[in-house]
Amino acid sequence: MQQAETTPSHYRRPLISSPFFPRQREFVETDTYIPWSGYSSVDVFSSVEQEYFTIRNSASVFDLTPMVKYKVSGPDAEKYLDRLITRDVKKIKPNRVAYTVWCNDAGHVIDDGTVFRLSQTEFRVCTAERQLDWFLYSAIGFDVEIAEVTQDIAAIALQGPTSCLVLKMLGLQGIELLKPFDIGHFTIDGYPLMVSRTGFTGDLGYELWMDPRNAIAFWDALMIAGQGRGIRPIGYQALEMARIEAGFILPNVEFVSAEHTIRLNRDRSPFELGLDWLVDLKKGHFNGRRALLAEKEKGSRQRLVGIEIEGNKPAHGALIYNSADAEKQIGAVTSALWSPTCKRNIALAMLDAPFFDGKTEMWAEIYLHRELVWERRMCKCKIVERPFFAPERRRQTPAPDR
Amino acid sequence: MTKNVDCIVIGAGHNGLACAAYLAKAGKSVLVLEAHSQIGGAAATREFAPGYSVSSCAHFLHGLPLKLITELDLVKHGLQFAADSLPTYSLSAEGNAVKISNGAVSGGLLSEKDQATYTAFMKKMNKFAAVMLHILNMVPPRLSLEEWSERINMLSIGWKVRTLGKRDMREFLRIIGMNMYDLLTEHFDNELLRGAIAMDAALGAEHGPRSPGTVLNYLYRLAGQVAAGKNGIAQPKGGMANLSGALANAVTGAGGTIRTNAKVERILVANDRVSGVLLTSGETINATSVLSNADPQTTLLKILGTEHLDTGFVRSVHHIRNRGLAAKVHIALSGKPKFKGLSDEGTPARLIISPSIDYLELSFNPSKYREVPRNPSMEISIPTLADPALAPNGKHILSAIVQYVPYDLGADPKAARETLKENIISTLERYAPTIRSQITAFELLTPKDLEAEFGMSGGHWHHAALTFDQFFFTRPVPGAAQFETPLPGLYLCGAGAHPGGGVMGIAGRNAAKQLLRGGK
Numbered sequence: 001m002q003q004a005e006t007t008p009s010h011y012r013r014p015l016i017s018s019p020f021f022p023r024q025r026e027f028v029e030t031d032t033y034i035p036w037s038g039y040s041s042v043d044v045f046s047s048v049e050q051e052y053f054t055i056r057n058s059a060s061v062f063d064l065t066p067m068v069k070y071k072v073s074g075p076d077a078e079k080y081l082d083r084l085i086t087r088d089v090k091k092i093k094p095n096r097v098a099y100t101v102w103c104n105d106a107g108h109v110i111d112d113g114t115v116f117r118l119s120q121t122e123f124r125v126c127t128a129e130r131q132l133d134w135f136l137y138s139a140i141g142f143d144v145e146i147a148e149v150t151q152d153i154a155a156i157a158l159q160g161p162t163s164c165l166v167l168k169m170l171g172l173q174g175i176e177l178l179k180p181f182d183i184g185h186f187t188i189d190g191y192p193l194m195v196s197r198t199g200f201t202g203d204l205g206y207e208l209w210m211d212p213r214n215a216i217a218f219w220d221a222l223m224i225a226g227q228g229r230g231i232r233p234i235g236y237q238a239l240e241m242a243r244i245e246a247g248f249i250l251p252n253v254e255f256v257s258a259e260h261t262i263r264l265n266r267d268r269s270p271f272e273l274g275l276d277w278l279v280d281l282k283k284g285h286f287n288g289r290r291a292l293l294a295e296k297e298k299g300s301r302q303r304l305v306g307i308e309i310e311g312n313k314p315a316h317g318a319l320i321y322n323s324a325d326a327e328k329q330i331g332a333v334t335s336a337l338w339s340p341t342c343k344r345n346i347a348l349a350m351l352d353a354p355f356f357d358g359k360t361e362m363w364a365e366i367y368l369h370r371e372l373v374w375e376r377r378m379c380k381c382k383i384v385e386r387p388f389f390a391p392e393r394r395r396q397t398p399a400p401d402r
Numbered sequence: 403m404t405k406n407v408d409c410i411v412i413g414a415g416h417n418g419l420a421c422a423a424y425l426a427k428a429g430k431s432v433l434v435l436e437a438h439s440q441i442g443g444a445a446a447t448r449e450f451a452p453g454y455s456v457s458s459c460a461h462f463l464h465g466l467p468l469k470l471i472t473e474l475d476l477v478k479h480g481l482q483f484a485a486d487s488l489p490t491y492s493l494s495a496e497g498n499a500v501k502i503s504n505g506a507v508s509g510g511l512l513s514e515k516d517q518a519t520y521t522a523f524m525k526k527m528n529k530f531a532a533v534m535l536h537i538l539n540m541v542p543p544r545l546s547l548e549e550w551s552e553r554i555n556m557l558s559i560g561w562k563v564r565t566l567g568k569r570d571m572r573e574f575l576r577i578i579g580m581n582m583y584d585l586l587t588e589h590f591d592n593e594l595l596r597g598a599i600a601m602d603a604a605l606g607a608e609h610g611p612r613s614p615g616t617v618l619n620y621l622y623r624l625a626g627q628v629a630a631g632k633n634g635i636a637q638p639k640g641g642m643a644n645l646s647g648a649l650a651n652a653v654t655g656a657g658g659t660i661r662t663n664a665k666v667e668r669i670l671v672a673n674d675r676v677s678g679v680l681l682t683s684g685e686t687i688n689a690t691s692v693l694s695n696a697d698p699q700t701t702l703l704k705i706l707g708t709e710h711l712d713t714g715f716v717r718s719v720h721h722i723r724n725r726g727l728a729a730k731v732h733i734a735l736s737g738k739p740k741f742k743g744l745s746d747e748g749t750p751a752r753l754i755i756s757p758s759i760d761y762l763e764l765s766f767n768p769s770k771y772r773e774v775p776r777n778p779s780m781e782i783s784i785p786t787l788a789d790p791a792l793a794p795n796g797k798h799i800l801s802a803i804v805q806y807v808p809y810d811l812g813a814d815p816k817a818a819r820e821t822l823k824e825n826i827i828s829t830l831e832r833y834a835p836t837i838r839s840q841i842t843a844f845e846l847l848t849p850k851d852l853e854a855e856f857g858m859s860g861g862h863w864h865h866a867a868l869t870f871d872q873f874f875f876t877r878p879v880p881g882a883a884q885f886e887t888p889l890p891g892l893y894l895c896g897a898g899a900h901p902g903g904g905v906m907g908i909a910g911r912n913a914a915k916q917l918l919r920g921g922k
Contacts, residue, residue, distance in 0.1 A: 083709050105712035105881070105888075137717045141708030285674060287712045290888060 015040040018065040019154045019215035023223075027233045034236055037130070037150070039066035042235040049340070051238035055201050056341050058230025059162045061222065062239055064155035064207060065215075068130055073122040074144040081115060081123060084138050086270055086292075088283040092117045095183040097196050101270050101278055102134075103288030107295055108258035108267035109275075110134060111251055114198060116183060124149070128251045134259065138287070154212040156222070159205030159242070161391075162229045164399035167195070167206060169225040176398035178206075189217060197399075200239060202246025204393040204400070244337040244346065247306055247386030249273055254304060254334045254348060269295055272350075274304045274386070303356040304334070306386035309345040309364050310379040314338050318364040320349055324378045326365060330355035333364065339388060346388045347381075358383050407431045407659075409917070410679055410689040412666050412705070413896065415443025415856075416642075418695030419649035419660075421895040421910030423474050425693075426656035428918050433687065434653060435679065437665035437857070440643075441650055443695065444856045444863060445905050447641030450732040451843035453794045457641040458847075459730060459856065459863060461783045461801045462488070462752060464635045465626020465906045466645070479651035482644055485750040485788035487634035492598030492754050495832045497743035500594040507595060510743075516592045523589050529566060530574050531624035536562045538625055538901035538908055541916045542875040542883045579870070582611040582620055583759050593758035601756040604805050605781060606903065608727045608867050610766030611759050615869050622868055626906050635752055637788055645905065669694075669706045669892060676891030691891045693913055697858050697865035698722060698878040698898040702887065710889050718879035722898070723867045724860030726849030727769055729807035731780075731826055733800040734793070734843035739784060741834045753782035755833060765806050772812040774822040778829055779805045800837075802826070809849040809861055819846060858897075865898030874900060885913040893917060 015035050018024070029046040041063065045051060054060040072081060082089040085100040092098045094117050101112045113127040125131075135146045158166060167175045172186045172195065184195045191214045199205035210218055223231060243250065251257060258267040269292060270279050279292060309315050320331040331351035339346050347364070355362075362382065368375045393400050411422045414436035426432045440446055444459035463483075471477065489503035492510075500510040505528075507520045536559070543555035563571055577585055582603040586596045600611040603620035610616075627634070638644035650660055668680040669692055678688035694701040698719055702708075708716045741753065756762045756779040765775040786798040793799050804826060811818040823846055830837050849861025858865055866878040875883045878898045885893045885900070895913035897903030 079709060084713070105714040134713065137720070138713040140716050140720055141703055285671075285710050287714075290674070290712075 018063050019212040020063050020219050023219040024233055037066040037068050041066055044235040044237050045233050048237045051234035052241045054232040054234055055160050055242045059158060059160045059166045059226055060234040062157040062234050064157045068127045069150045069153055070125045071147040071149045072125055076142040076144045077121050077123055080142040080144040083286050086279045088280045094119050097181045097198050101275055104258045107269050107288035107291030109255055109270055110258050154210050154215040156208045157199055159199045159201040159203050161204055161393055161402045163205050165401040166226045166229050179397045180395055201242040202387050202389055241337055244335050245339050245389040247388055271300045272302045302350050302352055304350050305356055305383045307347050307349045307381045308384045309381040312338050312345055313366050313368055315347045315364045315366050318366050321363045322360055324363050342389050406688045407433045408690050410692045413695030414441035414660055415695045416445040416905055416907050417896045417910035419653055420907035421693055421914045422658050423652040424911055424914035426653055426658035432658035434660040435664040435666055436662045439662050442643055442646030445642040445646050447643035450845045451734045454734045454799055455792050456732045456799050456801050460905045462635050463905055465630050465904050467629035468631040470907050474652040476648045479648040481648035482639040483636045484639040486636035488750055488752050490752045492594040493833045494594055494743055499743040510594055512592050516590050519589050527624055531621055531628045533562050534621045534625035535628050541912055542900050577617050580617045581614050582616040585617055597756035597758045597762055598754045600759045600762050601754050604762055606728055606863050608725050610763045612763050619868055626904055639789055666705055671710050691917060693893040693895040695896040698894055699859040715881050715888055722878050724862040725809050726861030727806050729804040730847040731802040731804055732845040733841055735798040735800055735840040736842050737840050738798050739834045739837050750788040755780040769806040769808045772808050772810050774818050775806050776825060778826055807848050864903035865896055868902045885916045
């Protein structure tokens with residue numbers, strides 16, 4: 001069990017800037033930032049709608065650098081991760097990526113993230129929240145080294161229908177052959193660039209990983225390659241819209257980390273989050289397996305579902321009832337959006353057992369604030385398939401140009 | 403070659419053997435696997451100098467339950483005492499030693515008030531110890547309370563406390579979390595008396611008498627004495643190997659098998675339950691259940707392996723506090739040692755060097771800074787007085803538990819050992835002025851040596867410090883307090899399990915009881 005060196009200067013500046021920021025600043029009009037994992041991150045560059053439509057219509061550039069990253073390496077790296085996460089790591093081949101969650105002993109989700117298998121014995125794990133403490137305790141008894149490498153790697157998410165074309169123009173030969181969740185290694189202008197066909201938009205897209213010292217040169221080259229193909233930096237808010245359309249969950253929105261909850265029954269299992277497909281109960285022991293087996297037998301307390309709501313008013317934070325006269329509360333909305341692309345009023349909602357059976361009548365209680373006056377609407381809703389938006393291009397290989 | 407048994411017990415310590423004996427008696431096929439060539443674990447006899455043999459860790463039996471002796475028929479199986487109902491002397495450099503025997507104190511400069519208070523104090527403490535013994539004999543209830551039997555168990559504790567009567571219940575609840583220093587200064591004036599009683603709370607503890615929770619340690623010890631009943635403080639004939647031998651005979655007499663030189667390399671797992679063990683020799687033995695007498699860290703983190711356990715549980719096990727602070731000293735003597743002020747010199751006794759609570763606390767302080775005590779506190783036995791066969795004719799042995807010797811002896815352990823040896827001898831000299839010239843051999847086992855010798859993590863004879871946070875339903879950690887670990891079929895049956903260490907065998911008995919009542 002070894003711990004990475006820490007950078008001792010963080011106390012001077014509570015939030016640091018991404019290595020891309022000197023170039024991003026040129027696009028910033030609204031000066032709105034949010035803190036993200038210790039970085040100051042752009043919330044909106046100029047207009048949320050324009051940035052959102054960049055994701056769906058051309059090529060959006062989102063700075064992924066603040067995403068927390070760990071290097072997991074050593075002879076036991078595969079065994080270690082297999083015990084840590086719910087998926088079967090043995091099935092992840094080198095140069096492949098897997099989305100996953102990891103649980104505590106009670107089978108409740110601590111965090112979600114992606115596992116990049118870089119070689120037989122080296123992985124990169126990207127997480128939403130800091131995980132060093134949990135990862136190091138998990139390393140007891142394994143010959144493995146865990147290093148926090150967030151600041152050692154700069155990353156860009158290039159997402160949208162023209163993203164593959166832009167990378168072709170950048171000179172990444174054969175990029176169109178990269179399958180979803182593949183990793184490719186390229187060299188541009190003499191420096192290495194790692195590309196994974198992954199993203200948080202549910203669209204065709206790539207994530208590009210590099211040494212921070214090459215960040216500015218890469219940004220400049222990318223912008224040139226994207227000229228005439230609608231390339232545009234986007235902020236967090238636009239990504240959030242695409243995230244909901246893709247039906248992805250967020251920590252502290254859809255669930256609170258099981259290591260952080262204080263109140264009884266506030267933590268969530270992968271089954272409750274609708275992530276059954278991530279849980280491999282047959283692979284051997286992993287954190288939470290015994291509890292998850294028991295839950296499977298006993299049934300879950302709740303379940304996260306995708307719902308569609310009548311009308312066009314987003315159901316932010318709406319409580320869900322079993323009747324129009326709000327007889328019994330059966331759940332609540334966690335994320336809501338009027339989807340500009342689907343033209344549907346969509347939401348993610350956590351429903352109590354047994355009301356997620358699809359047979360129960362569901363009504364969302366939506367409050368509207370109109371010129372300082374609150375109005376209440378009861379809108380009928382129904383459970384629908386997730387993702388809400390799933391274009392063909394996100395899976396096609398070779399990837400299309402638009 | 404692969405064999406099949408119902409239960410494998412890892413380690414032939416006294417708890418492992420007791421556990422195996424109960425299982426065998428209940429009709430299970432039992433195999434005890436001992437890594438060493440000798441059985442007994444820390445309850446063994448060993449030659450430390452040519453011709454001189456001594457109990458290598460614990461040297462008195464002060465808490466071996468009568469019930470265990472009867473249930474396992476240990477006398478028939480060879481248990482024999484060289485001496486029992488031993489008196490305790492609190493030694494005085496001025497020759498005013500205080501004698502504690504049969505619930506009364508005498509000698510020295512004791513006031514009448516102290517003598518009267520002592521009798522009343524012990525009456526009260528023994529009542530509390532009986533409540534404690536009820537708890538020690540239990541399988542700790544689960545806190546979930548989903549099952550009625552668990553609730554009844556919980557209620558029985560409350561009932562037991564309540565039956566003390568209103569006044570004593572209040573007193574019990576008042577003192578249970580207290581420290582010995584405050585409790586004893588409330589009751590007694592005589593320093594030698596206070597020092598000796600405080601030593602009972604200090605033995606095996608990782609705290610000085612002023613540390614909170616030391617009354618728990620005291621009542622734990624006293625509960626053992628209640629269980630031991632008429633035998634009081636006893637010395638097995640031939641040392642602790644006699645007890646281990648009797649327990650082993652009980653195992654084999656009930657049809658169980660014991661194998662020495664059989665070191666378990668790995669606990670084997672199939673379909674998320676125990677399937678057997680792999681020995682270092684490469685041999686595999688299949689079993690339905692495995693019960694480990696090894697300490698919880700060794701069992702779970704080393705022999706089983708963390709890949710079968712969840713991180714949160716591993717984190718708890720990793721943080722078990724098991725810093726041993728008791729060292730063992732064996733001295734070969736050319737003649738009978740002469741201690742000052744013993745009224746019946748030459749008869750077997752338990753001797754305490756802890757002439758005041760302040761002395762005891764001061765001997766604790768250096769350990770916090772990885773230093774050895776300048777004036778160590780000791781519990782001494784001269785086993786040869788009752789059992790001359792342990793040494794050559796006319797020669798004697800001094801066996802001492804030396805409190806507050808740190809596991810980590812700092813930058814120069816060799817020099818620290820030399821200093822400690824000198825401090826021990828010069829301390830003994832104050833009470834037995836001619837002893838230095840009688841010494842012909844000297845052996846010192848620090849907690850680190852005890853760890854290496856007996857394989858107990860941290861060198862702690864309780865395997866996990868006996869403190870409130872590691873007691874009863876949190877012993878050794880939540881999730882394993884009912885002797886069952888999270889891995890179905892794997893049990894803890896050693897001192898790390900409830901109730902704890904000391905040569906009592908209750909942990910082994912309790913673990914067997916839990917398995918037999920239909921554990922996983």
